[in-house]
Amino acid sequence: MRKILFIDRDGTLIQEPADFQIDALEKFQMVEHAIGALLQLKNAGYRFVMVSNQDGLGTASFPEADFWPSQNLLLQILSSQGIVFDDILIDRSFEHEHALTRKPGLGMLVGYLKDPEVWWAQSAVIGDRETDLQLAQNLGCRGFRLREGYGWPDIVAELLAAPRTATVSRRTNETDIQVSVNLDAQAPLHIATGIGFFDHMLEQLGKHGGFSLQLSCKGDTHIDEHHTVEDCAIALGQALKQALGDKFGIARYGFSLPMDEAAATVRLDISNRGLYRFDGSFPREAVGTLPTELVPHFFQSLSEAAGLTVHMEVTGDNTHHMIEACFKAFARTLRQAIARTDTALPSTKGAL
Incomplete structure (x- = not known):
C-alpha cells in the first residue's frame, strides 16, 4: 500500500x-x-x-x-x-x-x-x-x-508517530466478524468469539503482542468450531497486514517462551510471504471447546492472511500450557517484529 x-x-x-x-x-x-x-x-x-x-x-x-x-x-x-x-x-x-x-x-x-x-x-x-x-x-x-x-x-x-490502525469486517454464510487493531496502543482489548478458551488465547495475542485488539465473531459453533477459528485468523491477519502498511521502520524479525513445563519457540519474519511450519503434538484432543488440531490451523491461516513467515515448535505435557505457550511466544515475537526501530524499509528489495 x-x-x-x-x-x-x-x-x-x-x-x-x-x-x-x-x-x-x-x-x-x-x-x-x-x-x-x-x-x-x-x-x-x-x-x-x-x-x-x-x-x-x-x-x-x-x-x-x-x-x-x-x-x-x-x-x-x-x-x-x-x-x-x-x-x-x-x-x-x-x-x-x-x-x-x-x-x-x-x-x-x-x-x-x-x-x-x-x-x-x-x-x-x-x-x-x-x-x-x-x-x-x-x-x-x-x-x-x-x-x-x-x-x-x-x-x-x-x-x-501516526498510529498504525486497521478495521476489517468479514462476513460469510458461516461467520460474521469485526476486528480492529492498533499496533501502537495497548488498549482496548476485547474478544468475543463464543469459544471461551479461544477468547483467552486471542487475549494473549493482544496483551503480549503489545497492541490493541478488538475482535467479535458470531459463528456457526452449533456445527463445530472450525469456521470460527479459521475465519477469525483470516480477518485478524488481514487487519495486521493493513495496519503494517508499507512496513517502513519496523524491526521485521522476531525470535522465543517457557510456560511451566511447556516451551514454545517462534521464528517470525514479516516477509509478505505467508508460510507456516509447525513442529509438535498435543496430548489432548481439546481444551474446553477448542479442538487442539485447530491451533496450528489458526496460525497457518493467520500467517497466510498477514503475509508472515512463521516457524513454531512446542513441547510439554500439559496441553493447556502448550497452547498458551504457542500464543504467547507468537505474540512476543510479533511484538518485536512490528516495533518501530527506524524509518527505513528493512529490505534490500525496496518493498515488502
Missing part, C-alpha cells in the same frame, strides 16, 4: 510575498524547513502529489509566463535533493466558479479515491489554508495546516 502526501504549493513549499505576486521569480523563497522535512518523509516511505489552486492560470490576468519560471525552479531545487512528485495537479479556475476540480473539491483526485493501494489512514493533506483541511476531510485522511508556531518539523513529528 502507498501512503501519499497531497501537498499545497504556495505558502507550503514556497513563500507567498506580502504583495501576493507569488509567481515573480525574483521573490522566490522556499518555506523554512520544507526540503529537510520532505527528505525525512521520503525516507519514511511517503509519496508526494502536488495539489494547487492557481486562479485563472493561462488567462490575461495570470499569464503562463508568470507561473512556470518559479514552478520549474521549485521542481529543479527539489529534484536536486532527490525529491520528486508522482503527480502535479493544478486547478486553473477562479474562486467564484466553484469548480469541482478546485480545492477542496475532489475532481482532480478521483483517480486516487478509486485506487485500492492508497493507504488513507497514513496519507495526509499538507497546506496553509482552511481549504486544505477541508480537502483532507473530503478525502477521509489527516490534514495539517502550516501556521505561525507550527511548521514542517511539527508535521514530520506527527506523521512519523
Whole structure:
C-alpha cells in the first residue's frame, strides 16, 4: 500500500510575498524547513502529489509566463535533493466558479479515491489554508495546516508517530466478524468469539503482542468450531497486514517462551510471504471447546492472511500450557517484529 502526501504549493513549499505576486521569480523563497522535512518523509516511505489552486492560470490576468519560471525552479531545487512528485495537479479556475476540480473539491483526485493501494489512514493533506483541511476531510485522511508556531518539523513529528490502525469486517454464510487493531496502543482489548478458551488465547495475542485488539465473531459453533477459528485468523491477519502498511521502520524479525513445563519457540519474519511450519503434538484432543488440531490451523491461516513467515515448535505435557505457550511466544515475537526501530524499509528489495 502507498501512503501519499497531497501537498499545497504556495505558502507550503514556497513563500507567498506580502504583495501576493507569488509567481515573480525574483521573490522566490522556499518555506523554512520544507526540503529537510520532505527528505525525512521520503525516507519514511511517503509519496508526494502536488495539489494547487492557481486562479485563472493561462488567462490575461495570470499569464503562463508568470507561473512556470518559479514552478520549474521549485521542481529543479527539489529534484536536486532527490525529491520528486508522482503527480502535479493544478486547478486553473477562479474562486467564484466553484469548480469541482478546485480545492477542496475532489475532481482532480478521483483517480486516487478509486485506487485500492492508497493507504488513507497514513496519507495526509499538507497546506496553509482552511481549504486544505477541508480537502483532507473530503478525502477521509489527516490534514495539517502550516501556521505561525507550527511548521514542517511539527508535521514530520506527527506523521512519523501516526498510529498504525486497521478495521476489517468479514462476513460469510458461516461467520460474521469485526476486528480492529492498533499496533501502537495497548488498549482496548476485547474478544468475543463464543469459544471461551479461544477468547483467552486471542487475549494473549493482544496483551503480549503489545497492541490493541478488538475482535467479535458470531459463528456457526452449533456445527463445530472450525469456521470460527479459521475465519477469525483470516480477518485478524488481514487487519495486521493493513495496519503494517508499507512496513517502513519496523524491526521485521522476531525470535522465543517457557510456560511451566511447556516451551514454545517462534521464528517470525514479516516477509509478505505467508508460510507456516509447525513442529509438535498435543496430548489432548481439546481444551474446553477448542479442538487442539485447530491451533496450528489458526496460525497457518493467520500467517497466510498477514503475509508472515512463521516457524513454531512446542513441547510439554500439559496441553493447556502448550497452547498458551504457542500464543504467547507468537505474540512476543510479533511484538518485536512490528516495533518501530527506524524509518527505513528493512529490505534490500525496496518493498515488502
